[in-house]
Amino acid sequence: MSKHTRLMALSLLSFLRVGSLVLALGILFLAPAQAQILKPVGEGIYAFVGENFTANAGVVITDDGVVVIESGSTPAVSKAILKEIQTLTQKPLRFIINSQSHPDHWVGNYVFSPPALVIGHEKMKGEILAMPPNRLAGIRATYQDFRTALPHITYRDKMALELGGRQFELYYLENSHTQGDTAIWLPRERILFSGSTVYTTRAPNVRDGSTTGMLKALDFLATLNPKVVIPGHGPLGEAKDIQQMKTYISLLRQRVGEEIKKGKKLDEIKTSVKVPEFSHWDRLAQELPANVESAYFDLTGLPKPKHEAHEEMRRIAGIVEKNEGGGRSITVKAASGESVTLSVSQSRTAISRAGKPAKREEIKVGEKIDAEYDAAEKNTAASIKIE
Numbered sequence: 543m544s545k546h547t548r549l550m551a552l553s554l555l556s557f558l559r560v561g562s563l564v565l566a567l568g569i570l571f572l573a574p575a576q577a578q579i580l581k582p583v584g585e586g587i588y589a590f591v592g593e594n595f596t597a598n599a600g601v602v603i604t605d606d607g608v609v610v611i612e613s614g615s616t617p618a619v620s621k622a623i624l625k626e627i628q629t630l631t632q633k634p635l636r637f638i639i640n641s642q643s644h645p646d647h648w649v650g651n652y653v654f655s656p657p658a659l660v661i662g663h664e665k666m667k668g669e670i671l672a673m674p675p676n677r678l679a680g681i682r683a684t685y686q687d688f689r690t691a692l693p694h695i696t697y698r699d700k701m702a703l704e705l706g707g708r709q710f711e712l713y714y715l716e717n718s719h720t721q722g723d724t725a726i727w728l729p730r731e732r733i734l735f736s737g738s739t740v741y742t743t744r745a746p747n748v749r750d751g752s753t754t755g756m757l758k759a760l761d762f763l764a765t766l767n768p769k770v771v772i773p774g775h776g777p778l779g780e781a782k783d784i785q786q787m788k789t790y791i792s793l794l795r796q797r798v799g800e801e802i803k804k805g806k807k808l809d810e811i812k813t814s815v816k817v818p819e820f821s822h823w824d825r826l827a828q829e830l831p832a833n834v835e836s837a838y839f840d841l842t843g844l845p846k847p848k849h850e851a852h853e854e855m856r857r858i859a860g861i862v863e864k865n866e867g868g869g870r871s872i873t874v875k876a877a878s879g880e881s882v883t884l885s886v887s888q889s890r891t892a893i894s895r896a897g898k899p900a901k902r903e904e905i906k907v908g909e910k911i912d913a914e915y916d917a918a919e920k921n922t923a924a925s926i927k928i929e
């Protein structure tokens with residue numbers, strides 16, 4: 543608070559006498575506050591919580607420079623984080639640590655690197671290198687200044703990083719949310735950046751991982767007994783949220799297992815198994831079928847079909863005919879008469895309006911859009927450009 547504001551608040555307080563301390567306190571809180579996208583979770587440690595469950599990130603300031611954890615769901619978010627880091631410290635950017643290969647966790651790495659060096663699990667880097675070229679082309683087309691900034695440093699089992707009086711421990715979570723997940727642990731402060739193995743109020747996505755790996759990873763993370771958990775997406779949590787995620791995965795596996803014993807087929811199980819205990823979670827309805835599928839393959843030991851292999855990228859340009867569920871489902875009609883209903887994902891669809899990032903809620907009926915989507919993956923849009 544500035545001296546001026548404090549004086550104003552004080553004179554108001556004396557003006558009101560002891561009349562209403564509550565009112566005066568209210569005025570103090572109304573004093574101009576700086577919008578801060580980085581929330582302190584420890585001394586010199588900050589969490590960025592993405593809007594509407596978009597990817598989270600973190601910033602750790604050490605005596606010898608800054609470590610960025612994840613980089614924000616889009617380069618625009620990364621740039622906003624960088625701007626705020628520069629108001630907090632003049633120290634140089636040293637490292638970025640990524641938790642996974644999904645683009646919304648590393649697409650903005652280039653905003654920090656160079657000068658920062660990128661660290662990630664060797665399989666995370668491998669997954670990005672194996673990404674279908676179309677998906678990378680989609681990212682390039684969406685963000686004009688985009689550059690791929692992949693891990694310079696990879697590790698296999700675990701890794702320790704010591705910088706400017708801080709300790710970081712990186713743990714490989716095998717086959718959990720993806721094949722190459724990393725949990726980042728600050729042992730002194732007992733702060734955990736869990737990646738997407740832990741969410742607090744959102745259904746997990748185990749499409750590219752496994753429920754078996756998730757359970758193993760959650761058991762391990764629970765032994766750390768963190769004070770603060772910064773999940774891959776959504777609100778911050780604590781140790782009990784690790785247990786909660788374990789309960790969800792365990793219930794899911796138990797119910798899928800019962801159906802398998804009854805001799806049911808995967809398609810039937812996908813519609814019969816519910817986990818209503820977690821119906822308040824974000825994205826439960828969307829993630830459940832894929833979660834059931836993962837549990838089914840984990841429990842039967844049958845080989846799980848690869849999703850990536852079925853990718854079929856297509857493009858449509860036309861007018862928005864319908865927008866349902868606040869932008870979750872968009873119907874586009876092309877001049878040729880072809881009409882496609884796209885599934886728009888908060889984390890997997892890059893949306894831009896006149897080159898600037900936009901939100902799915904803002905897409906209006908009658909607007910002209912140009913979209914790239916995966917026809918093999920329920921027409922999930924990879925990118926939507928609004929003119």
Ligand SMILES: [Zn+2]
Binds near residue numbers: 642644719738
């Ligand atoms: Zn992910």
